[in-house]
Structure formats: C-alpha cells, structure tokens
Amino acid sequence: MKSEKDIVQIGDLSFKKYVPASDIEDKVQEIADAIREDFHEKYPMFLVVMNGAFIFAADLIRKLDFPCELNFVRIKSYHGTESTGKIDIYMPPNIDLKDRHLIIVEDIIDTGNTMAAFIPELKKYEPASIRLASILVKPDALKHDITTDYPGFIIPNKFVFGYGLDYDGMGRNLKDLYQLHQP
Numbered sequence: 001m002k003s004e005k006d007i008v009q010i011g012d013l014s015f016k017k018y019v020p021a022s023d024i025e026d027k028v029q030e031i032a033d034a035i036r037e038d039f040h041e042k043y044p045m046f047l048v049v050m051n052g053a054f055i056f057a058a059d060l061i062r063k064l065d066f067p068c069e070l071n072f073v074r075i076k077s078y079h080g081t082e083s084t085g086k087i088d089i090y091m092p093p094n095i096d097l098k099d100r101h102l103i104i105v106e107d108i109i110d111t112g113n114t115m116a117a118f119i120p121e122l123k124k125y126e127p128a129s130i131r132l133a134s135i136l137v138k139p140d141a142l143k144h145d146i147t148t149d150y151p152g153f154i155i156p157n158k159f160v161f162g163y164g165l166d167y168d169g170m171g172r173n174l175k176d177l178y179q180l181h182q183p
Helices: 021-039 054-062 113-123
Strands: 007-010 013-019 045-050 069-079 082-090 101-109 129-137 150-154 177-181
Touching: 021 054, 021 101, 021 129, 021 150, 045 054, 045 113, 054 069, 054 101, 069 113, 082 113, 101 113, 113 129
Parallel strands: 045 069, 045 101, 101 129, 129 150
Antiparallel strands: 007 013, 013 177, 069 082
16 A cells, blocks of 8 residues: 555555545544433444444444443445445354344445345344434435435445555555546
8 A cells, every 4th residue: 555645556546635634623523422312311322333343333333421331343335345235144143133223323324235134133122213324325226225324425436445445455544535547
C-alpha cells in the first residue's frame, strides 16, 4: 500500500480520499445521539458485524453513556471489490437474544444481501426489537427492502475502503474513507 497526500495505491488500483476522519467522527456522534435517545433505558445488545464494522463500533460504543452489551458476529459476502452474493453467518454460541433490543452495527449497506439473510435469522430468536446502524449506505445498490434505522453517510454505488472497510484485506486501518479513483 503506497500513499500520497489524498491518494492511496494498492496494486493497480488508486483510491482518493472521500470522507475525512473529522466528518466521520461528527457522523458517529450523530448516530450515537439518536441511539441514546431511543435506547438509554433499554439495555440494548449491539451485534457488531466483523470485520468491517469493528472501528465504527468501537467509536460508537465509546460515545454511549448507558449500559449496553456487545457481541460480535461474522458475516462474509465480499471478495475484492464485489459482493459474492453468498452469505456465511457465524454467531457466538450460547447468546440469549430472546426479548432483547438488538442493534446491528454494520460498516456498509450495499446490496442488502447480508442483512436480508441475517435479520430473518435473528427474528427466530424472538428479540424485542432489531435496529440497524451503518456508517455507510448505498441506496442505488440495494436489492432488498432493508431499512437502516441509524444511517451514516449516503454514498453512490462506488467501491470505498478505509475506516474498517478493506480492499483484499488492506486499508482497514486508515482513518479516512477512500473511494475508487480512475484518473
């Protein structure tokens, strides 16, 4: 990974800075404020979709000042810059979701394939409610009727990475978001 001021090069692809870290921090605070208003007395359980949402989740949880629980799930659907359409779900064993208020923390809502598979799976456990928070939403890419209750940035249908999102395993550590750049 080679980096210049606002351009990051990985292999033969270039990415340009798209959303700076300061804007991301403001958006995370906005989402935290909305969640606090809805759940400050309900002891919600956050289900963090790994690996991409871990940075967003860490920033979000630190902005909340009420009791909550945190668990991690792994849902894989990407290879390179494309969604594969095949969803694999790995939940922690012995997790009790019945009558709990669940907030799924996701990095990006793209095609909606991941949530279209995951939310019905969660409903089998009879939670009190299920809400969805995502730092990025691509409405033009949606193939399912998925509602993001706590949306971050609404972006066009272009590949992005950084702030937890990767390109073939690289770039999760970048504090800004980058978008595919074709000069």
